[in-house]
Amino acid sequence: METVRLRLDVAYDGAGFSGWSRQPGLRTVEGELVHALATILRRGDQHSAAPRLTVAGRTDAGVHALGQVAHVDVSAEEWEAMARRDRRRGVVDGAPGASLRRRITGIAGRAGDLVARDVTVASPGFDARFSPLWRRYEYRVADRHAPRDPRRRGHTLWFDERLDLDAMDAASRSLTGLHDFAAFCKPRPGATTIRRLLDFSWSRDAEGVLVGQVRADAFCHSMVRALVGAAIAVGAGRFDEDALHRVLESTQRSGAAPVVGAHGLTLVEVGYPPEHELATRAELTRARRGPVRSGGPVRSD
Amino acid sequence: METVRLRLDVAYDGAGFSGWSRQPGLRTVEGELVHALATILRRGDQHSAAPRLTVAGRTDAGVHALGQVAHVDVSAEEWEAMARRDRRRGVVDGAPGASLRRRITGIAGRAGDLVARDVTVASPGFDARFSPLWRRYEYRVADRHAPRDPRRRGHTLWFDERLDLDAMDAASRSLTGLHDFAAFCKPRPGATTIRRLLDFSWSRDAEGVLVGQVRADAFCHSMVRALVGAAIAVGAGRFDEDALHRVLESTQRSGAAPVVGAHGLTLVEVGYPPEHELATRAELTRARRGPVRSGGPVRSD
Numbered sequence: 001m002e003t004v005r006l007r008l009d010v011a012y013d014g015a016g017f018s019g020w021s022r023q024p025g026l027r028t029v030e031g032e033l034v035h036a037l038a039t040i041l042r043r044g045d046q047h048s049a050a051p052r053l054t055v056a057g058r059t060d061a062g063v064h065a066l067g068q069v070a071h072v073d074v075s076a077e078e079w080e081a082m083a084r085r086d087r088r089r090g091v092v093d094g095a096p097g098a099s100l101r102r103r104i105t106g107i108a109g110r111a112g113d114l115v116a117r118d119v120t121v122a123s124p125g126f127d128a129r130f131s132p133l134w135r136r137y138e139y140r141v142a143d144r145h146a147p148r149d150p151r152r153r154g155h156t157l158w159f160d161e162r163l164d165l166d167a168m169d170a171a172s173r174s175l176t177g178l179h180d181f182a183a184f185c186k187p188r189p190g191a192t193t194i195r196r197l198l199d200f201s202w203s204r205d206a207e208g209v210l211v212g213q214v215r216a217d218a219f220c221h222s223m224v225r226a227l228v229g230a231a232i233a234v235g236a237g238r239f240d241e242d243a244l245h246r247v248l249e250s251t252q253r254s255g256a257a258p259v260v261g262a263h264g265l266t267l268v269e270v271g272y273p274p275e276h277e278l279a280t281r282a283e284l285t286r287a288r289r290g291p292v293r294s295g296g297p298v299r300s301d
Numbered sequence: 302m303e304t305v306r307l308r309l310d311v312a313y314d315g316a317g318f319s320g321w322s323r324q325p326g327l328r329t330v331e332g333e334l335v336h337a338l339a340t341i342l343r344r345g346d347q348h349s350a351a352p353r354l355t356v357a358g359r360t361d362a363g364v365h366a367l368g369q370v371a372h373v374d375v376s377a378e379e380w381e382a383m384a385r386r387d388r389r390r391g392v393v394d395g396a397p398g399a400s401l402r403r404r405i406t407g408i409a410g411r412a413g414d415l416v417a418r419d420v421t422v423a424s425p426g427f428d429a430r431f432s433p434l435w436r437r438y439e440y441r442v443a444d445r446h447a448p449r450d451p452r453r454r455g456h457t458l459w460f461d462e463r464l465d466l467d468a469m470d471a472a473s474r475s476l477t478g479l480h481d482f483a484a485f486c487k488p489r490p491g492a493t494t495i496r497r498l499l500d501f502s503w504s505r506d507a508e509g510v511l512v513g514q515v516r517a518d519a520f521c522h523s524m525v526r527a528l529v530g531a532a533i534a535v536g537a538g539r540f541d542e543d544a545l546h547r548v549l550e551s552t553q554r555s556g557a558a559p560v561v562g563a564h565g566l567t568l569v570e571v572g573y574p575p576e577h578e579l580a581t582r583a584e585l586t587r588a589r590r591g592p593v594r595s596g597g598p599v600r601s602d
Contacts, residue, residue: 013451064452112459115449148416150314151365151567155452158413266452 002076006097007126008033008053008104009118011066014262015154016113019061020068030055032114033070036107040100041078056128056270057135060222062262064155067136067269071128097121125279126272130286134198134271135219139212139228139264143235146208156209157264163210163235165202171234171241172200172212175227175248182251184227185220192289193220193251200227202235210235218289225259233257303377307398308427309334309354309405310419312367315563316455317414320362321369331356333415334371337408341401342379357429357571358436361523363563365456368418368437368570372429398422426580427573431587435499436520437570440513440529440561444536447509457510458565464511464536466503472535472542473501473513476528476549483552485528486521493590494521494552501528503536511536519590526560534558 018026037051055070083096097119104116140156143163182193199215214224233239247255273281319327338352356371384397398420405417441457444464483494500516515525534540548556574582
């Protein structure tokens with residue numbers, strides 16, 4: 001059966017979700033999107049299967065996203081039927097993707113905390129999970145230097161000590177490169193912990209809030225929050241600047257600082273290669289990320 | 302009895318409050334602060350009276366603040382008793398104001414939505430309400446051009462049309478100056494509606510969100526939200542650029558656009574004159590704002 005692959009760009013406030021991945025009885029981002037898509041595609045009668053989403057970054061409970069990317073395959077018939085309904089309704093503003101975007105937001109994002117920013121037909125070879133070149137996260141920390149903005153407390157860690165920006169920044173930058181990040185990963189059987197950390201740096205925004213930028217080809221589980229926890233330990237003077245590199249080289253989780261709270265973390269952007277490299281990149285990633293478990297590919301975001 | 306006047310700089314997320322002003326049975330910013338101060342000052346036994354707060358901007362339900370300012374008078378005895386308790390507890394980081402700041406935030410801001418940013422002994426002649434030269438508000442609007450950030454939906458109006466920034470900005474700037482703003486005020490008997498609008502302008506921030514800056518010597522009730530509603534009507538093409546000035550000159554509320562939602566509005570800053578002008582400025586303002594009702598001075602924020 002011919003299928004059409006749709007790319008969904010979504011943003012969400014993580015506070016109201018038990019993370020990305022569907023779980024019975026819990027409100028999750030994937031669960032809300034699957035429900036919305038099933039409603040819009042009118043599945044249930046003709047199809048026994050719920051739409052299956054594949055995502056770039058399986059965010060944990062409480063983690064936010066501005067630039068999350070997922071894909072879903074719909075049949076050419078479903079796609080055409082949607083377009084026909086749009087035409088009947090007199091939807092005029094361009095591609096069926098635009099009306100799909102509005103309807104997904106209307107159904108899945110009734111609470112305002114989940115927004116479909118864009119829905120488009122994916123380029124050939126596109127795979128939301130395996131095509132990315134990198135994922136970029138931001139972590140916000142208001143230390144004692146920074147004024148606290150209660151409006152933004154849901155996505156900012158409030159830290160009651162002074163943090164040394166330069167020390168944090170230097171220590172964080174020293175971790176970039178291709179390394180075994182086992183010391184900063186929750187172990188998962190069969191999954192590699194080797195990652196290429198492309199950026200890890202800190203600056204203060206206009207209000208004085210510390211913003212950590214973390215970009216890597218992919219992240220193992222809890223890696224960003226473990227890295228940020230370690231950087232904060234340096235900023236607070238509990239670790240010296242070389243400590244992060246020593247912890248990295250030890251590949252032992254025991255030496256690391258505590259993982260920081262999820263609410264300061266936002267998946268900001270997923271970087272994909274140009275269209276002609278999408279398929280090659282996906283094949284390369286699949287080959288490199290190691291074995292596939294019976295329940296599906298191992299977590300690699 | 303000798304008193305010490307304390308200046309409180311506070312920030313809050315308006316979503317959890319029924320506005321600034323104390324109301325029986327409702328959670329208000331003033332109510333939380335008065336409760337915290339009464340607890341810290343150990344009133345109740347010695348004093349029958351709750352601490353009385355005077356505020357720069359009596360924000361409505363749902364309106365946020367980053368730079369709200371209030372004052373409270375405490376007796377010299379209470380102030381000295383607090384300082385003694387701090388010394389006994391070994392509080393070392395400077396003035397009693399610092400420990401008071403932390404305790405107010407700890408008691409009034411348990412939910413994280415109310416923060417005392419600073420507590421200091423006020424300069425001589427300081428009056429939170431009558432000394433200000435101006436109040437500055439910001440209003441955030443994400444129109445169809447701007448990506449929606451679900452993390453910030455609590456303090457941003459989502460508007461589903463495209464807004465013409467230049468038209469809004471030009472129309473808004475045309476309203477600055479000393480005018481009778483009756484067309485943009487909820488009428489209150491005996492209160493003047495003449496205000497000096499110092500700034501009213503629009504720009505897009507780095508994310509593309511429209512941010513309106515509104516600064517005036519003082520605002521009558523609902524004035525900022527009426528001005529913003531009118532500017533949005535221009536941006537959406539429902540009013541032409543000259544319409545705002547015509548509405549202003551009509552001094553008739555009927556001609557104005559709908560008042561916009563409270564949640565997009567934040568009191569950002571209150572501007573006070575240099576110390577030697579504080580008392581003169583307060584006297585001048587009291588004289589100019591017109592009659593005083595039996596229930597206290599008329600609303601003038």
